Amino acid sequence: xxxxxxxxxxxxxxxxxxxxxxxxxxxxxxxxxxxxxxxxxxxxxxxxxxxxxxxxxx
Numbered sequence: 001x002x003x004x005x006x007x008x009x010x011x012x013x014x015x016x017x018x019x020x021x022x023x024x025x026x027x028x029x030x031x032x033x034x035x036x037x038x039x040x041x042x043x044x045x046x047x048x049x050x051x052x053x054x055x056x057x058x
Contacts, residue, residue: 025046
């Protein structure tokens, strides 16, 4: 259903069990690689995901 391999799902479940949603959503980027979104944009997306459904957003 998630269109990812079983090992990836297992890794996500382990992260969630270890540190909840915060650890699951935490992303480390390699040195020199900058996130596409700003910290503010990332927080906005996070809040939208946590508080709305795709149908509500159209």
